[in-house]
Amino acid sequence: MYRELQTRLSERIRHVLRELYGIENFCIVIEQPPRVELGEYALPLGFELARKLRQPPRKIAEQIVAALGGLEGFQGFEIAGAGYINARLDRSGAARALIDETELPDPPPCHPAEILVEHTSINPNKAAHIGHLRNAILGDTFVRLLRAGGHSVDVQNYIDNTGVQVADVVAGLLFMERRSKEEILRMAEADARFDYTCWDVYPRVSQWYEQSSENAARRAEVLHAIEAGGNDIAEIAAAVSTSVVRFHLRTMQRLGIEYDFLPRESEIIHLHFWELAFQQLKEKGVVYKETAGPKAGCWVARRPRPLGAAAAGVGEEEDTKVIVRSNGTVVYEGKDIAYHLWKFGLLGRDFGYRRFYHYPDGRTCWMSAEESEAGHPRFGGAHEIYNVIDARQAEAQHTVVEALRGLGHAAAADRYHHFSYEMVALTPRCATELGYPLTSDDMARAYIEVSGRKGFGVKADDLIDLMIGSAQKEVDARHAELAAEERRSIAEQIAIGALRYFMLKFTRNSVIAFDFKEALAFEGETGPYVQYAVVRAGNIFRKAGISPVEALDPAADFQRWFSGETGAEIWELWLAAGKTTYVVEQCISSQEPAYLAKHAFQLAQLFSNFYHRHHILNEADDERRRFLLATASVAHRELIRTLGVLGISAPPVM
RNA sequence: GGGGGCGUAGCUCAAGAGGAUAGAGCACCGGCCUUCUAAGCCGGGGGUUGCAGGUUCGAUUCCUGCCGCCCCUACCA
Structure with a gap:
């Protein structure tokens, strides 16, 4: 949803720039305002064109906004700060578009692949x-x-x-x-x-x-x-x-x-x-x-030859x-x-x-x-x-x-x-825990490199087993009523969620200083935190006696529920849910899966917040109840979709 | 010596191709469970973004120079 609307906006701006100033091939930067009250998209276009057009940014922004007129899916445009153009979405329309977004299956395998x-x-x-x-x-x-x-x-x-x-x-x-x-x-x-x-x-x-x-x-x-x-x-x-x-x-x-x-x-x-x-x-x-x-x-x-070392001249060796x-x-x-x-x-x-x-x-x-x-x-x-x-x-x-x-x-x-x-x-502490003797120099280092040649490191299966064991203890304590086999399966899903999330939350060029305490954490910014949000959303539908899909009415008009302070908060959850495709694309073009991990966490955080503030099953107003259920459903779907791309599944209970 | 990477809160990390008041988690302190599961939520303290310049409307981000840490620089794979 977010990506499609951004593309639409971008194309319209391109058109306006051509009509207004005869500018072609301009790289249109679209950002997000710091707060959702300011809108969903922000264009620093005025600043960028100020020099080129020899006009103050605000004035340029005014001209562009006037030329934009209306755009389908958007409520309007306004000028903010020293010359930002902020775009506001038609929230109800965007919500309907998001409801309609059913998951596309992965392309069928073909060999050789692209x-x-x-x-x-x-x-x-x-x-x-x-x-x-x-x-x-x-x-x-x-x-x-x-x-x-x-x-x-x-x-x-x-x-x-x-x-x-x-x-x-x-x-x-x-x-x-x-x-x-x-x-x-x-x-x-x-x-x-x-x-x-x-x-x-x-x-x-x-x-x-x-x-x-x-x-x-x-x-x-x-x-x-x-x-x-x-x-x-x-x-x-x-x-x-x-x-x-x-x-x-x-x-x-x-x-x-x-x-x-x-x-x-x-x-x-x-x-x-x-x-x-x-x-x-x-x-x-x-x-x-x-x-x-x-x-x-x-x-x-x-x-x-590296770019820097060109002009040295003297004593150059091939x-x-x-x-x-x-x-x-x-x-x-x-x-x-x-x-x-x-x-x-x-x-x-x-x-x-x-x-x-x-x-x-x-x-x-x-x-x-x-x-x-x-x-x-x-x-x-x-x-x-x-x-x-x-x-x-x-x-x-x-x-x-x-x-x-x-x-x-x-x-x-x-x-x-x-x-x-x-x-x-x-980490030096971790190495010590594993029984590897370290010099005092080593102890002062931020991290110690693992080495297969020295047999120095944490074996993958050992770590997985340890994490499953740790998750198992929690599951056993919380769900003694479940069959052992089921508890085991849940523990495995949690452990794998924790492990995969842990390896993905760091950006690629950051050295991970491994530590059991951090890797085994199931709270805070972790895979299990995200899985837990899915479980809680699932519980709502189970207790309500409807499926998440049934909670989504494509014809619904949620306009009135998105206004006001509470409405804006809930809208933030919808907006985040609508960004999955956008984030996936960002991850591909930047070759950085960590952004998707971050997206999963943010979505889970927004949902947890929503879950805490709005008690859905007690909601007396039937229409509002439907709106809240639809909100939970969209969050549930996008959380599962995002986790799926991260290779993490959500257990039925936690 | 040369090439590359990094330096952001006490700790571990973010900051989406220069943007609006630099954000999370952990740790710490203080609140919230007869309610859809507390693996949760709310609040609090915490920052001269290594240092010094430069570029411009605007720099954690780009440029230059220092300081510090790491990796690469095999007739190893």
Whole structure:
């Protein structure tokens, strides 16, 4: 509702500017007045045009208001302050428009989809931790936002199954723990917490490497065997990584996160994606062979010079990034270039596809393979891509984008988005609680970085379990009358709501200093606060004996109820409810899901306030009662819709 | 050294593409449960937006310079 009316206003203003001043292509800024009494939209147009037209802002505003006349859906326009034009909505009309807004279903899946989002992408050598949760929750929420915005989206989770991280765990199991191939294969198959087992093995391997040069040599040995394929070590590595990936999928499934496709590095290697990309890179001169200096024998790419460092002149060295090492092996960025050419359909080769995982909702998660299974969909060839990757990898992402540009794929490069976010770290207090010894320097820091290599961090499933347990206690205390199974289900919904909201309430470039106390909070600006508002709204309809939909009469005229101070307060709730689509769009264009979390909270806050002030079921005036019920219904619907996009469901009772 | 990010209430964070009196939550203090669920609501104290300049009608936001913290800057992935 809010978005459509804003568009209408914007178009009308554009028309008026053309008629009045002959101004075209002016960027019309539309804001919101500080208080709703001043109207629903504010235009600082007078200020912006003052210089251009050599007239005082207020005068310009007067001319524009006079030219605007009436506009459907608007009650009128007025000038405020030194030259703002404020627009007032026809509240009753806007309310009817909002009542009519029924939820649009997500677009049906189609492959390949218009947009490709890559997220999660955890090294398959250990259990997921809280940092991975932030990635997956941000990525999944962004996918939901895009789908809510009407886009078709494929979700990919890149599996680096041939890298050193997997090699380290394999070396650890095989050579450090001296386990047999059969034993490791059995563990990968049967160990109920194989991801946790690996979590414990991994940090010990680093120490073991340091004990002797023979130990250290195992890393390269294993790595090479994995890359070569067709040997016992490669078989073990495949079993280990595939098993861990399954654990990751299960962990994420607990949070409602699903994937369409898992492209693996092993296929990028074995299907020779890199060779194709290398050919293109050489032909276009994006990479060249270094003949002298420390990088002699390497194929390198020029690094675009940062804007600031241009004029230095003296002692300038060519700044290059190695793509192929002097021993002929390709660095990670090289494989990534090939992979991203594929994402845009520019490589000239496709993966094979096989079924890997089936979700209860019927969706299939596919995995890359050398040979395709019958009936497979296609992925890649996307129009636009988003990579949910933490901010520390900005440089590597930049290298890939510039390579695409260098290859002449400028349009693709422009549609390549690094969806960057900051890491999740631990507060020193939290680290201490977990039993990690800290130096006094560490204690003074704002946060301590988690490290899988050191085994230092909070495992995702542990956190989820802890949160469910905490919610369970509350549910048990409040609803002893419910069956255990139902209490469990409610506790899960609350825990997931709390966790997802917690990861989304911070803007992307803010480091989250993780703390159990804050993450486990169910009061204040939290997911459960929003869920609670939904539950309370639901109770009203249950007790009133009607459904929320029945409470909405499209023909109703609520004009009289929106006037006065009380009316204005209630109108604020309607207005906020009408902004969901608007906020969704803002989130997409700014790549910032936190705005939607904020919207959910504000809506819940307004509703809680309304709930407290107006006792609906006791309302004697029948017409007013209907109005209040409609208000609760619209709030209820938009809260559920917003939570849905955040990946949070509301339990029936709390 | 170079590149990037950050600095806002005691703490954790907002401020929607420069706008009207800088807002929330937590914590603290004080009120509200025979009412549609108190995981809630109301009230209170709390700020020189790191410092100094500049740009303009107007700056937490843009520019410059300092101070402080963090990340990146591998023939690791």
